[in-house]
Amino acid sequence: MLTIRDVHKSYGDVQALRGVTLECARGEILALLGPNGAGKSTTVGVATGLLAPDSGSVELLGVGSPRLARVRRHLGVAPQSIAVYEDLSAAENLRFFGRMYRLPASVLRDREAMLLDRVGLTHRAGDPVQHYSGGMKRRLNLAIALIHDPEVVLLDEPTAGVDPQSRNAILELVRELGDEGKAVVYSTHYMEEAQRISDRVAILDHGRVMATGAVDELISAHGGDTRVRRDSPAGTETVQTKDPLPTLAGMLAEPETLAIHVDRPDLEAVFLNLTGRSLRDT
Ligand SMILES: Nc1ncnc2c1ncn2[C@@H]1O[C@H](COP(=O)(O)OP(=O)(O)OP(=O)(O)O)[C@@H](O)[C@H]1O
Numbered sequence: 348m349l350t351i352r353d354v355h356k357s358y359g360d361v362q363a364l365r366g367v368t369l370e371c372a373r374g375e376i377l378a379l380l381g382p383n384g385a386g387k388s389t390t391v392g393v394a395t396g397l398l399a400p401d402s403g404s405v406e407l408l409g410v411g412s413p414r415l416a417r418v419r420r421h422l423g424v425a426p427q428s429i430a431v432y433e434d435l436s437a438a439e440n441l442r443f444f445g446r447m448y449r450l451p452a453s454v455l456r457d458r459e460a461m462l463l464d465r466v467g468l469t470h471r472a473g474d475p476v477q478h479y480s481g482g483m484k485r486r487l488n489l490a491i492a493l494i495h496d497p498e499v500v501l502l503d504e505p506t507a508g509v510d511p512q513s514r515n516a517i518l519e520l521v522r523e524l525g526d527e528g529k530a531v532v533y534s535t536h537y538m539e540e541a542q543r544i545s546d547r548v549a550i551l552d553h554g555r556v557m558a559t560g561a562v563d564e565l566i567s568a569h570g571g572d573t574r575v576r577r578d579s580p581a582g583t584e585t586v587q588t589k590d591p592l593p594t595l596a597g598m599l600a601e602p603e604t605l606a607i608h609v610d611r612p613d614l615e616a617v618f619l620n621l622t623g624r625s626l627r628d629t
């Protein structure tokens with residue numbers, strides 16, 4: 348559905364993307380995971396056709412570049428900097444963007460009601476957006492991206508600045524988009540989110556894709572060892588291994604085991620091993 352091939356993009360002297368290659372298939376949620384400045388928004392900008400790559404190509408639905416209007420209408424984007432009209436209500440915003448896509452009035456009415464409900468804004472739909480909280484604006488930003496029922500959805504940090512409850516609602520909605528068969532690219536610097544909802548993760552750092560794969564694949568290829576710790580009256584024993592099951596079985600068979608702790612590597616460990624830095628510190 349979306350293919351990005353060897354894209355380079357600089358802003359003056361800053362090389363934001365240095366050969367990014369990515370694919371997102373129908374029904375797939377691809378998380379772009381990387382720290383501040385990694386190139387996530389630039390990748391999204393290139394994928395939406397807002398930014399022209401210096402070299403490389405972007406193709407949508409196997410038909411062409413998103414810089415073509417007829418291709419771009421299959422794309423929905425929720426930008427990192429919220430793009431909504433503050434003096435309009437949520438309902439009016441959705442209607443405005445829906446009319447831009449020339450949706451028939453009856454279709455637009457249905458989608459407006461459905462999306463307001465899915466992002467939990469029905470009860471405030473008539474209030475001007477300037478009175479909304481940051482999290483409410485973020486949810487409206489997401490609904491606008493979906494108004495024309497696009498096949499490819501690009502979400503740039505869609506949970507930034509929202510409370511845990513709204514975050515859960517957004518993550519659930521994103522998962523549903525994947526289940527409905529849309530191709531979803533989801534940028535975040537929260538590895539928990541990438542781990543929770545994505546089918547595949549692309550780890551981005553300094554404008555390069557360091558690795559791509561399912562979370563489990565990335566963890567087994569780059570995560571390092573699992574630590575298994577056994578507490579007994581005699582003390583604590585720790586084993587580091589790539590294959591913890593035999594170790595666990597052995598420990599379970601020992602008499603007088605008080606507790607066993609298993610510490611599996613996560614995407615943080617993958618990032619650390621690939622870049623030498625911690626995702627959290629950046
Ligand atoms: N309009 C611009 N002009 C100049 N440099 C830019 C511009 N936009 C981005 N950059 C630079 O390009 C690099 C990649 O930025 P980008 O916004 O794509 O990263 P990001 O991964 O989205 O970061 P964040 O997590 O902070 O949103 C950074 O070094 C950034 O400073």
Ligand SMILES: [Mg+2]
Nearest residue numbers: 387388389427
């Ligand atoms: Mg960004």
